[in-house]
Each structure stands twice: as C-alpha cells, then as structure tokens.
Amino acid sequence: MKTEEIEIPHSLIVGCWQLDDRSWTSISEPEIERAIDTYLALGLRCFDTADIYGRSESLIGRLLKGRDCTIFTKAVFFGEVPTPSQVRNKIETSLRYLKQSSLDCVQVHWHNPQLDFSSTFETFNQLIEQGKIRTLGVTNFNTPMLKQALQLAPIRYHQIQYSLIDRRVENGMQQLCLDHDIGLLPYGPLAGGYLSDKFRGVQSPPNQGSHARGFYYSSMVRAHGGWSPVLALLEDLATVGSKYNLTIAQVALNWVLQQPGVAGVISGVTLDRRQMQKNVEAMHSAIAPEDIAQLTARSQILFQQPGDIYSYERQ
C-alpha cells in the first residue's frame, strides 16, 4: 500500500498550534482570517494542525473550506492503547472539524513507547483503504519506534523538531528517513521565534508564558545548553545574513530547508505580514553550501544534542 506524496508550495507549511487559545495568547477570529488570507495570497497552501490544538482544527476547517489547500493534522495518543473505535472516532471528529471527506495527511503521535501500537496502525491501514485518510505520517517517533512502524504501515512523513539548536534528528533518524523515502517535516525551525533579530543581544529570554516559545522552546534551549550559545548563534546568523541581505530568521529557515531529506518546513502562524513575506522569500534564498556548512559547524560547537528525537520531552 503506497499513499500519496503531497506538493508543498514554497516548501513551507503554516503551523496552526498558535490558534489554540487555551494556552497561548488568544488571537481573534478576524485576525486569524486576515492572517490565513495573507498566507494564501503569498501562495502558501499547506497547513499543520492537530486533534489536540483546541479550536485550531475547526477554525482552519471553516476558513479553508472550498480552497485548494492541504491540511496535515495529527492523531495524538496519550495513555492506554486505544480501541479501534476510539481511533475511528478521532478520525471522524477530524473529518468533521476539517470539513473533508478524506484527510490529506494524518501524523500519529504515540506518547508511551512501552505500549504496543500495532493494533492502532492496523486500524489506520483500514482507514486508508476506506479512503478516510490519503497519506500517513508520524510525529516525534524515536528511531526504534519508527523502525517498528515501518513494518506496519505506509509512513510517508515524519514531523520532528529541527533547527540549528535542536539537531537530535541527525542522531540516526535522518538517515533512517532517507533510506525509507520518508519526508522530514521540521517544526520549530525558528525555535518559536528566538532565532530572529528580535532576540539579538537580549541578555535573557523574556518571560513569555503565553507564547509557545516561552514554554516549549525555552525548555528546549535549556536542554541544549542555555541562552548564551543562542546569543552567539544569533551573531553568526547575522553575519551570514549580512552577506546575502537576509534577516536572522531567513537564514535560520533556509538552513533547515537545505538539510538532507527535508520535504517542507513548518513555521507557526504570525500576524506580522512582513514576517510572513520574509519567510516565503527565505525558502528561495540561495545561501552557498560553505555558509550553510559554517553554521552547521558553529551549531555543533555551541549546542549539545542529547539523544534521540523527543527524548527529554517524553520524560
């Protein structure tokens, strides 16, 4: 069984975790509508959401209805092994919220590696055969989990965290994906926005608990060595940027895009139109391989890479 490959215009996917208003600053619906319209006007057609992102699925389902777009969603499993009907109900709910008759791509997140996921993938195979799901992916699977999943179902994409700070994917996962023709979909390419001019020279990251970076990415920065290497990296990014007339964020995005096996980069919703435009332009910037390699080498010196994909997050 071979599922479809998805075309990703500009190799850029709009991340919609930011639309979850339970944890993050609430963005109003008119603001979201304007942002989505701007992304569409810039030629972006792919959006990433999840069953666990609150109103995100239902909002984008409504706003993208009738548009020629691709939606990557997730089926997230915490707790015990779900029954087949629990898996089916999850997919039916996503179909309803996203207003689709077939989900473009479902990425499975399985939280507890001690629990056997084979029966769940069996149900996913049936859902693919029934036409309810067109393409299957996974997210945050570590290397042994992906090897096992490959025996069970046609996995086309793996959504993983990947940036100049977090390169754990290179500890075996990237090669495994290359060997099996699985496209990498990096999230957090800007570490939630820390990798941008906004934070250059800022001596400690501001306390921004209502922004994803203040929660998810500040603990990631701590796990990889702290804030001072980030400040050093921002200077290196600025140096490369000045050579090409690019911002720090543009260089950071382009570095991720140029890594082997990357099928598309996921960057989260911003309301800043200029940032959206810059991000699209970043995907078409021709940063020379020697400058990319120099940033890779600096990142190697500045940051630790503790273990496999999603290792400390799972604890």
Ligand SMILES: NC(=O)c1ccc[n+]([C@@H]2O[C@H](COP(=O)([O-])OP(=O)(O)OC[C@H]3O[C@@H](n4cnc5c(N)ncnc54)[C@H](OP(=O)(O)O)[C@@H]3O)[C@@H](O)[C@H]2O)c1
């Ligand atoms: N599978 C998983 O476990 C998992 C985990 C995390 C995220 N994700 C997915 O991946 C998506 C992307 O992750 P992310 O949002 O953390 O990605 P990111 O690209 O690292 O960060 C995006 C944030 O950076 C800021 N930004 C965007 N463009 C910028 C620019 N040009 N200059 C300066 N700042 C800029 C924006 O915040 P401001 O404009 O507010 O500053 C934006 O919300 C999420 O929305 C979600 O869909 C998945």
